[in-house]
Amino acid sequence: MSEWSFTLLVDQPLTPEQADVFDHCDAFADGSVSYTLGPENPEDYPHRPDPDKLRELSCDIEAPTLLDAVAQVARDIRLIPGLRAVGVRYGDTVTLAEAAQRCGPELFEPARRHGFPEPEASSGGTEFYSWREIAAWLTRAGHVVPEEPRDLLIADRALRLADALEGTDVPPGTLCSLGLPRIRCSGC
Template sequence: MPEWSFTLLVNQPLNAEQADAFDHCDAFADGSVSYTLGPENPAEYARLPDPATLRELSCDVEAPTLLDAVAQVARDVRLIPGLRAVGVRHDDTDTVTSAEPAQPRDLVIADRALRLADALDGADVPPGTLHSLGLPIA
């Protein structure tokens, strides 16, 4: 089975409790997903990590497709209270090196689906409107 490398964007930097839950979650026990935790007292440090980095999970996941890999991690992230996936970025150097890189279709689908799910979270959108927009209604 192929291994897919990508960066999953989450809704917030992990706090200490979430990091602890992440570290003890069976879904992440294989080490295929990692995070950067910011310092508890940022004022005590001269140099801090880029704030965007604190909202990223580095993923190297085995799955049949890139879409399956992203979906798996996005599902597992919800096991951590208060954390959810809101987007995805692909870190494949082969894609990055071409002049106008075409993103894999699975990546585009995953990123747009996660961004839409995030936008709809808590929004009061009638099912008829979602259907009119071409979205499947469960």
């Protein structure tokens, strides 16, 4: 199994009550998902946290695929009352292992040759690179590198659609006509 690193977007910043449930939830006990909790009275501070950053969960999940990893966290986050996943994204900063996941080891292993992008930072012996620079270098070397992995694109669009459909009454026939399969999920 691979470890997948991504950012899950949730519909709202965690409240202190939700953070307490999160902290005591067995699904998150391994520390593979983390959040940032804003202060109770942000107006009391000269530097307020970015509200968008408070809606992000940092995830490092072991799963067979990226899509499985996102689905696992999106399912588990519903254990927190009033919270749901609404999107997912990758950051630009990657380790070499994460870059290899994104483009496939068969492209990545021979790629570390002359002209390969230099690390942008390092911490504790780990070097961090820009994914955009690596993807551009691979493209110049003649490889086809998608901007976003297909699993990430599917997960993000599915979560955004589920969010748009939340609380609406769209007939199943309409969804089917739009090309959406009728799916029954026992966990929903």
